[in-house]
Amino acid sequence: MSTNPGTELRIDGFADIRINTPAVERRAATLPARRSLKKDHQAAWLLNAIRCIDLTTLAGDDTEDRVARLCAKARQPVAPDLLQAMGVEGLTTGAVCVYPTMVGAAKRALGNSGIPVASVATGFPAGLMPLDLRLAEIRYALDQGADEIDIVITRAYVLRGEWSALYDELRAMREACGPARMKAILATGDLKSLENVAKASHVAMQAGSDWIKTSTGKEGVNATLPVSLVMCRAIRDYRDQTGHTVGFKPAGGLRTAKDAISWQVMMHEELGRDWLSPDLFRIGASSLLGDIERQISHHVTGRYAAAHRQAIA
């Protein structure tokens, strides 16, 4: 169920936003270097990252077989002997994320595991399609069984400051999603400035998005820590203004266990513990799990496992 009812469009809620880019960059640069994380804590943070991954395949050559393999990995993201050694049971990823035509295969492969299927929709990744077709795509994905919908916005509305056009588009998408939760992909690499990122974040939240998400993975620049910091602070401001909570999903280019930790440290420090659970935090990634599993294996056995033990993702 959606957790953010949204508001009417309130341009005064974000019109005056100014971003001090050097200050944001300095703050972001401190995040990957936290030395306070002890070894045992690191393993716990890595396990938590797995709970929050939207395990993704969004490639032109996706097949139902590939999606089935991805889903098997979502159900059992780490080798059972490693989990046993750590006393962990029932670990799965937060969701799997696929194209609409792959939703049926994902649902079948996930069975009664309880793992949600997220579908991209609305002309992913560019969104340059008529709105009625984009809304029809949401309905198609839901019909196939999608539990969550990752939509893309019309970047031109942000670049031209057409906030009510952006709000109306997002509201229509929100409505088409019905009870399914909606993630709004801002494609921040296309938005030209951190101010635009902050403003688009506010409009997306006012229109009722359950998560705001950085990127499709297909822009020239995808998730970065400075952009993520600006979005997290927009989430905080929106909560102060309205009392509603919105989740955050960095996506695109997150590949290492170190990335997974940096982003979690940011969530913890900027938004608090609640944003370390899959309800409010997802990491969109197609090839992050392999490095996390490698580091967990190193934690348990004291050495790095051969690459073939982490066959996918």
Ligand SMILES: O=C[C@H](O)COP(=O)(O)O
């Ligand atoms: O939403 C998820 C992104 O498409 C994943 O991007 P990635 O392939 O760089 O991990």
